[in-house]
Amino acid sequence: MPVAPSATRPRSRQRPGDVLFSGAALAAGILILVALAAVTIFLIAQALPAFTANPADVSKDGRGFWSFVVPLVFGTIWAAALALLIALPLSIGIALFISHYAPRRVAVTLGYIVDLLAAVPSVVFGLWGITVLAPAMQPVYVWLVDNLGWIPLFAGPVSGTGRTVLTVAIVLAVMILPIITALSREVFLQTPRLHEEAALALGATRWEMIRMAVLPFGRPGLISATMLGLGRALGETMAVAMVLSPSVIISFALLTSQNPTTIAANIALNFPEASGIGVNVLIATGLVLFLITLLVNSLARFIINRRKDFSGAN
Amino acid sequence: MALVLSAPPAMRKLSRGTLWAVVALSLLLSVGFFSLLVLSGASKDFNIVGAILVAVILYIIVTFGMSRFVEGRRKATDRLATALVTSAFIVALLPLVSLVYTAVANGINRFDGDFFNSSMRNVVGAGGGGLHAIVGTLEVTAAATVISVPIGIMTAVYLVEYGKGRLSRAITVLVDVMTGIPSIVAGLFAFALFALFFGPGIRFGIGGAVALSVLMIPVVVRSTEEMLKIVPNELREASLALGVPKWLTVVKVVIPTAIGGIITGVMIAISRIIGETAPLLIICGMSTSMNYDLFSGRMATLPVFVYTQYSNQGTDTQAYLDRAWTGALVLILIVMVLNILARILSKILAPKGSR
Numbered sequence: 098m099p100v101a102p103s104a105t106r107p108r109s110r111q112r113p114g115d116v117l118f119s120g121a122a123l124a125a126g127i128l129i130l131v132a133l134a135a136v137t138i139f140l141i142a143q144a145l146p147a148f149t150a151n152p153a154d155v156s157k158d159g160r161g162f163w164s165f166v167v168p169l170v171f172g173t174i175w176a177a178a179l180a181l182l183i184a185l186p187l188s189i190g191i192a193l194f195i196s197h198y199a200p201r202r203v204a205v206t207l208g209y210i211v212d213l214l215a216a217v218p219s220v221v222f223g224l225w226g227i228t229v230l231a232p233a234m235q236p237v238y239v240w241l242v243d244n245l246g247w248i249p250l251f252a253g254p255v256s257g258t259g260r261t262v263l264t265v266a267i268v269l270a271v272m273i274l275p276i277i278t279a280l281s282r283e284v285f286l287q288t289p290r291l292h293e294e295a296a297l298a299l300g301a302t303r304w305e306m307i308r309m310a311v312l313p314f315g316r317p318g319l320i321s322a323t324m325l326g327l328g329r330a331l332g333e334t335m336a337v338a339m340v341l342s343p344s345v346i347i348s349f350a351l352l353t354s355q356n357p358t359t360i361a362a363n364i365a366l367n368f369p370e371a372s373g374i375g376v377n378v379l380i381a382t383g384l385v386l387f388l389i390t391l392l393v394n395s396l397a398r399f400i401i402n403r404r405k406d407f408s409g410a411n
Numbered sequence: 412m413a414l415v416l417s418a419p420p421a422m423r424k425l426s427r428g429t430l431w432a433v434v435a436l437s438l439l440l441s442v443g444f445f446s447l448l449v450l451s452g453a454s455k456d457f458n459i460v461g462a463i464l465v466a467v468i469l470y471i472i473v474t475f476g477m478s479r480f481v482e483g484r485r486k487a488t489d490r491l492a493t494a495l496v497t498s499a500f501i502v503a504l505l506p507l508v509s510l511v512y513t514a515v516a517n518g519i520n521r522f523d524g525d526f527f528n529s530s531m532r533n534v535v536g537a538g539g540g541g542l543h544a545i546v547g548t549l550e551v552t553a554a555a556t557v558i559s560v561p562i563g564i565m566t567a568v569y570l571v572e573y574g575k576g577r578l579s580r581a582i583t584v585l586v587d588v589m590t591g592i593p594s595i596v597a598g599l600f601a602f603a604l605f606a607l608f609f610g611p612g613i614r615f616g617i618g619g620a621v622a623l624s625v626l627m628i629p630v631v632v633r634s635t636e637e638m639l640k641i642v643p644n645e646l647r648e649a650s651l652a653l654g655v656p657k658w659l660t661v662v663k664v665v666i667p668t669a670i671g672g673i674i675t676g677v678m679i680a681i682s683r684i685i686g687e688t689a690p691l692l693i694i695c696g697m698s699t700s701m702n703y704d705l706f707s708g709r710m711a712t713l714p715v716f717v718y719t720q721y722s723n724q725g726t727d728t729q730a731y732l733d734r735a736w737t738g739a740l741v742l743i744l745i746v747m748v749l750n751i752l753a754r755i756l757s758k759i760l761a762p763k764g765s766r
Contacts, residue, residue, distance in 0.1 A: 118658030119573050125565030126574065126582045129632075132625065133585050136592070139603035190499025198496055207500070214507050216746045218686020220714045221739045224721060225510045228517075228732075233460070271506045278503075302485055304492035325591075332593020334689035335718065361595045365689050369696070376611055383599040387592065394591035398584075 136387075144381035150374050166382050171347045172357030173386065176262055176337065177330035179351075180269035185323060187270070188277035195278075196285040197307060208282065215275035223339030226268040227260065231340060234267070235259035238352045249349060256354040260342040263351040268336045273326040280325065284318030285311055317400055324397030328390050337362035360386040423481050425490075430474065437469035460505055467498045511743070518740030521733045526741075531699035531711075536727035541738050543701045544716035547616065550705055551695065551712055552685050554620035555627055560677055562624075563631025564666075570632070571639040572661055589629040597625040598690025605694070614696035616705035619712065622690035627680050634676025638669040671760030678753035682746045688714035713742050 152161030191211060195204050235258065242255040288311045296306040312319075343358030343366070358366075360382045368379055445462045449455075471494045479487040521540075530543035566586070570579055601622035605613045642665050650660040666673070696709035697719050720735035 112656045112658075114658045115656050118661065119569075122565045122569035122573055125562045126569040126578070128562055129566055129582055129585055129589070129628065132628070133589060135604065136596075136600045136625065139600055139607065140596070143599075143603040143606065187499045187503055190496045191503050194496045194500045198493065199500075210507070211503065213747075213750075214503075216682055216750055217510065218688070218714055218739075218742050218746065220686065220688040220717050221510070221514065221743060224717065224735060224739055225506075225513055227721075229509060229513050230506075271503075274503055302489035304489040305485070307492070328591050332591075332595065334593070334595045335714075338689075339718070339721065361593060361689065364595055364599070365692055368693050372611070376606075380599050380603060383596050387596045390591050390593055390596075391588065394588065398587050 140380060140384045140387065143377055144384045146374060146377040147381035150377070162378065162381060165345070165378065166360075166385055168345045168347050168357055169360045169363055169382055170385065170389070172262075173331055173359040173361070173389070175349070175357060176265050176269060176359055177327055179262065179266035180273060180330045181323065181327050183266060183270035184274050184277060184326060188274050188281060188322075188326075189319070191274070191278045192281040192285055193307060193311075196282050197303070197311065208279075211275050211278050214271065215279070219272065219333060219335045220339070222268055222272055223336040226264060226336055226340040230267060231259035231264050233259075234264055238263070242352055250351050252350045253353065255352050256342070258342065258354070260340055260356075261352050261354070262341065262356040265337050265341050265356075268340055269330045269333055272333060272336060273330050276329055277322045277326040280322035281315065281319050284315040284322070287318075288314045317403070321397040321401040324393055324400070328393045328397065331359075331390050331393065332361055332386065334361035334365045338365040424486070425474075425478060425481055429477070433473050433477070434470055437473060438466045441466035441469060460509070463501070463505070467501060470494060471498065514736060514740045514743055517733065517736035519737075521737040522740060526734070526737055530701050532701070534699070535725055537730040539734065541713065541716055541734065541741065543698070544711040544713045544738065545741065546701065546703065547695070547710045548685060548713040550703070551616050551619045551623065551691065551710065552681060554617060554705055555623035555684060556677070556681060558620060558624040559627040559631055559680070563628045563677075563680075564635050564673065566628075566632045567635035567639055568661060568666075570636055572657075572665070586629045586632050589625065590633070592625060594622075594626055594687050595689040595693070597622045598693035600625060601690065601694045614694060614709045615707055616695055616702070616710035618694035619691045619710070620705065622694055623684045623687060626687065626690070627684050630680040630683060631677055634679070635669075635673050638672030638676065639665060641672075642668045671757050674760060675753045675757035678749050678756070682749035682753070685749070686714055686742055686746060688718055691715050692718065713738055713745075717742065 147162050150162075195207050195211070199207055235256070238255050238259060238261065241251045242253040245251045246253050292310040292314065293306055296310045297303075301309060337359050338361075341356050341358055341362060342354055343362065344355050345363075346355055346357055348355060348357055364379045364383055367375070371379055441462045444465065445458055449457050471491065474494055475487055475491045478490040482490075525538065526540040527542060527545070529538070529540040531539045531541075532543075566582065570582060573579075574582065601618045602613070604621070605615075605618050646664050646668060647660055650664045651657065655663070691712045692715050695712055695715065697715050698709040698711050702708050702710050717735050717738040720731045720738065724731040
């Protein structure tokens with residue numbers, strides 16, 4: 098802490114400017130506590146009616162809030178997990194390319210280019226996903242269903258528009274790619290030089306050096322980067338809302354027109370028209386989403402803090 | 412290349428020329444194959460993405476095979492890893508290139524004076540523009556910035572200069588928690604907050620600003636904190652030793668030293684929130700007319716404009732799609748300009764004489 102040691106002893110009288118300024122700083126800090134408490138309290142307050150209301154009012158099938166929210170939770174986690182499955186190998190590849198393969202001078206520029214992906218607004222990703230990606234993937238899906246339809250994941254009937262959960266997962270993967278890449282790149286760059294040189298001196302090829310020195314060293318950082326990416330994918334709204342043709346079901350089939358939708362997309366699509374208890378139900382699902390992302394992010398932070406020296410993330 | 416370190420003298424190895432030849436060959440083969448598809452009428456137009464992907468896969472297989480044969484198993488695995496890592500990068504570039512290309516190609520149709528001069532009031536079908544949305548976005552973002560920057564910077568000052576013990580640790584943790592709040596939850600919070608006072612039909616601009624602040628404050632705190640931490644302690648001590656009060660030391664010495672980084676962080680935070688759609692959809696709503704007043708009435712914003720133009724297409728579909736893409740293009744341009752400006756400013760305002 099860069100606090101001068103004399104600050105605690107009342108050597109001279111407190112200047113009014115000091116009191117004011119430190120008071121303002123303290124107030125700002127406390128405001129953050131209050132804001133977060135307010136987020137939680139107001140969400141709970143507005144969500145409560147959904148839990149206590151007559152089950153028949155909450156959802157169309159009349160089985161109450163929890164049977165309404167379970168498929169949504171499934172969809173949220175399923176889409177995010179698929180996105181992670183696609184994004185993780187790619188991000189590790191890109192991060193390694195920037196940290197250990199690309200020439201030093203190009204590497205910084207390449208890093209900027211990947212960061213540019215992070216700057217693109219999600220609504221633009223949604224627009225791109227539905228006008229470019231979905232039509233482009235549709236023939237691929239037809240082929241997959243025709244030839245690999247016996248695998249439950251690729252079971253038919255195939256979607257005619259390409260607006261499936263797999264397309265959503267690809268768009269989400271593109272969106273979380275820069276986050277995972279940026280963090281794991283930092284971690285890979287922190288590998289001690291001596292470890293790498295020792296491996297090379299023992300005759301390891303570059304890949305063997307990476308496998309033996311870089312990846313084990315970077316594992317905790319990699320895990321936390323993954324969790325942060327997952328947290329982002331869980332909460333992503335517009336891309337899912339625009340691309341997916343949604344229905345409230347639990348299904349593992351990737352390529353049909355019946356896709357499990359996510360909490361965030363469901364809120365965005367239904368909120369503008371919702372009224373009465375419907376609003377409370379949507380806010381309650383938002384609260385569930387908040388808790389899920391909170392869990393994932395806390396886990397990530399916990400891993401980062403446990404191995405702080407190894408991590409480039411703050 | 413680390414070949415020198417690992418190859419025993421007797422070992423043969425593939426030269427760079429051979430590898431480039433393989434690259435050229437696989438590109439040629441793949442492009443040839445896809446052109447053949449077009450010529451024979453099997454596919455309508457040339458599939459660039461498919462061609463690149465096939466070329467990449469071809470290259471990986473061929474180099475692995477050649478290397479396995481000439482250089483042995485370990486070198487072959489190394490070559491495979493290099494090829495895979497490089498192709499991961501190329502694959503990641505495809506969506507970026509495709510996205511920017513589509514946005515420019517489709518957005519340029521309506522990137523005209525009309526778009527920046529008119530709102531959507533009484534417009535059905537072609538014509539109209541996004542002026543109301545651009546104004547709305549600028550107002551809401553400006554309001555969010557005005558709320559977030561003082562709170563964010565003062566919190567960072569507290570954490571770095573004053574904070575100690577349990578409170579500062581708690582604030583650090585909570586800032587982390589705030590970073591992870593999904594944008595739609597921030598929107599729901601703003602709605603829940605204002606609905607309590609103004610009833611459930613409430614939609615106005617300042618609510619959007621509050622929602623965006625929830626997303627923006629943690630980013631500002633994080634970046635400012637990092638910047639304040641790297642201000643050398645000698646500067647603080649020198650100032651305090653001269654009898655300057657602590658608050659003046661912070662205001663006149665610490666913050667000016669870090670100002671470049673702080674401004675960069677703020678601009679990056681702005682570029683993050685300016686494209687947020689979900690919270691604004693919930694609390695700002697959408698309108699087709701100009702609304703300069705943050706405190707009353709629905710307010711159009713650019714991301715929501717893009718979304719509604721896409722989702723509520725009228726009979727003249729193309730006109731709506733064109734407007735959506737132009738809105739998207741404007742949004743991308745704003746974000747790019749903010750990012751580039753941030754980088755330039757951080758260069759200009761970097762503390763002088765320190766290195």
